[in-house]
Amino acid sequence: MLDIHCHILPGLDDGAPNYANSLLMAKQAEAEGIHTIIATPHHQNGTYINDKEDILSRIEELNNYLQVENSKVRILPGQEIRIYEKFLNDYENGEIMTLANHSSYVLIELPSSHVPAYTNQLFFDIQMKGLTPVISNPERNHEIIDQPDLLYSLVKNGAATQISTGSLSGQFGKKIQKFAFDLIDANLAHFVASNAHNAKKRSFRMLEAFDLIEKKYGTDHIYYFQNNSEIMAKGNHIYRDIPKRTKKKKIMGLF
Numbered sequence: 001m002l003d004i005h006c007h008i009l010p011g012l013d014d015g016a017p018n019y020a021n022s023l024l025m026a027k028q029a030e031a032e033g034i035h036t037i038i039a040t041p042h043h044q045n046g047t048y049i050n051d052k053e054d055i056l057s058r059i060e061e062l063n064n065y066l067q068v069e070n071s072k073v074r075i076l077p078g079q080e081i082r083i084y085e086k087f088l089n090d091y092e093n094g095e096i097m098t099l100a101n102h103s104s105y106v107l108i109e110l111p112s113s114h115v116p117a118y119t120n121q122l123f124f125d126i127q128m129k130g131l132t133p134v135i136s137n138p139e140r141n142h143e144i145i146d147q148p149d150l151l152y153s154l155v156k157n158g159a160a161t162q163i164s165t166g167s168l169s170g171q172f173g174k175k176i177q178k179f180a181f182d183l184i185d186a187n188l189a190h191f192v193a194s195n196a197h198n199a200k201k202r203s204f205r206m207l208e209a210f211d212l213i214e215k216k217y218g219t220d221h222i223y224y225f226q227n228n229s230e231i232m233a234k235g236n237h238i239y240r241d242i243p244k245r246t247k248k249k250k251i252m253g254l255f
Contacts, residue, residue, distance in 0.1 A: 001206055002036045002229040003029065004099055005107060005136060005162055005193035008075065009058050012041040013048045015197045019065050024199040026066050026073040032206050038078040038099055038233065040107055044090075045082035052097040055079065076100045076233065080136055082109045085118055088125055098131065100233045105160065108133045114143040115150050120157070127158050134160045137195065138188075139167045139180040148182070148246040155188050155243045162191040165209035166202070181216065187241035191232075192225040 007015025008025050016022040029037060039059060042048040059077045066073060078099045081087065090096050091106075099105045106126065110119070123133050135154065138144050138161050144151045155161060166172055167180040183189045192213070194204040213221050228238040 004038045007197045009039045026071045038076045040078040040080040043079045051095045160190040163189045164195040165205035168209040186244040186246045
């Protein structure tokens with residue numbers, strides 16, 4: 001498996017604090033069948049700034065360290081970029097990178113509470129540059145949970161999404177777990193990734209999540225998500241099903 005969202009680079013954000021912890025994460029990933037990880041440290045989220053050049057140097061250092069420690073997991077570069085209005089300016093200036101640094105997909109984090117008013121226009125402008133925004137963890141955005149048509153509109157207009165394994169496994173509560181599966185039901189999910197921050201409370205949970213997906217949808221959905229990660233990392237375009245609006249619950253038989 002290939003994990004496209006992970007905070008394994010040591011000392012850059014709220015993920016692995018040091019190389020020893022990165023190694024623990026790599027060993028855990030390998031035990032789950034993960035052969036490649038795209039490291040995605042936070043960028044421009046109000047606390048952490050991790051530019052492209054800094055990440056690339058850290059990637060090389062971590063791969064060398066893991067090789068010495070006999071880990072077979074390969075680390076590729078990436079970022080989890082908090083949405084901000086000067087995104088394209090910084091991309092043009094070489095501060096922002098795509099996932100794996102050669103795909104056309106950029107991992108973008110929305111604030112947990114809302115979808116900024118400029119999101120539609122920025123995503124349109126990003127796509128005009130030949131890039132595809134991948135929304136990380138939309139199942140945990142409060143406004144999207146309340147108004148899922150916001151996500152439907154973004155996906156219909158070309159954005160992709162990445163659901164976290166912790167959400168699917170119930171780590172963040174039943175409401176988020178249900179909504180994560182609702183997004184899969186509506187073809188509003190394109191990637192499943194760990195968003196792992198450490199080897200304990202925020203671990204990979206990839207096997208657990210894919211086991212739940214297989215029980216609910218069968219093996220075809222596993223191949224869909226896993227193949228999308230693999231082909232994206234090779235610089236190719238992902239598979240997409242036609243997005244649908246999420247179904248609303250019936251209340252007292254009114255609708």
